[in-house]
Amino acid sequence: IGKNGANVETIKKSIVDFTGKDAALNIVEIKNPDKDAQLVAESIAAQLERRISFRRAMKFAMQRAEKAGAKGIKTMVSGRLNGNEIARSEAYNEGTTPLQTLRADIDYGFAEAHTTYGIIGVKVWVYKGEVLAKKNK
Template identity: 65%
Template sequence: MGQKVNPHGLRVGVIKPWDTQWYADKKEFSVYLKEDHSIRTFIKKKYYAAAISKILIERAAGKIVVTVYTGRPGVLIGKAGSEIEVIKKDLVKLTKGKQVIINVTEVRKVDADAQLVAESVAAQLEKRVSFRRAMKQAIGRTMRSGVKGVKMQVSGRLDGREIAGCEHYHEGSIPLQTLRADIDYGFAEAHTTFGMIG
């Protein structure tokens, strides 16, 4: 059987750029990598309501430039940029005093962003909406936003079943083998009373 590979990871360096851009020596590499992971985890957890699609990190001359792509920039920026300053202070503390620059970029088509669609379906599942209804509505919205195809899958104790299962729906074309095809991928978890649904 063919094995599943992350469509984004497969296309990095072909048609998709790296989410992190810096160069490091052997000694510093693991430190930078851990730092990047903790920055991403911190922002994602604290500002989950801001509908964050992706976080790009660049390092140059002792500076860390963090670019956050979000569906709701107002939540991240705050009144007159007050929230940005709070994030900056927290990240300076997290990176042990390094200079941090934060850029916020708005995601124009929220329904065409795989990560944001996945998170919206997960949020609906947590509100006890039927998984079929949530998936079909999300697919409908995504197709209307102008994408060529969508594939969606949910796994776990769907609608509180005793035995965990996996259901998927798709519409349009999704050429996974074509490397030049711009395929977006998103994953989110819903923590329900029956357990976790991914």
């Protein structure tokens, strides 16, 4: 998109040219990309495509999220890890991720890494804190 949304009009024009219909773009800036689960998952997937070890990619992403202020993070990768013939899943937790608590503010992201051995799925859960409902009086 560029600095201060410089390319917004060109993107909008290309969408209108492609679809033939008027399009409205709503662009939201993400203040802290290390706490956004979708961006963390896409970053891990990109590292896997560049042949970086899956454990190293997961650990670094979890450390960055913790430093950014996340209360907990859970990452999971599934597929032919390290090119093994039998697919498996590996997950790591850091901090707390209360997935069964309704008031927990948990962000979820999913991405796929297309490697020479096949597709590796990456799932990320980021716990940002609790959402406290306002009391009705």
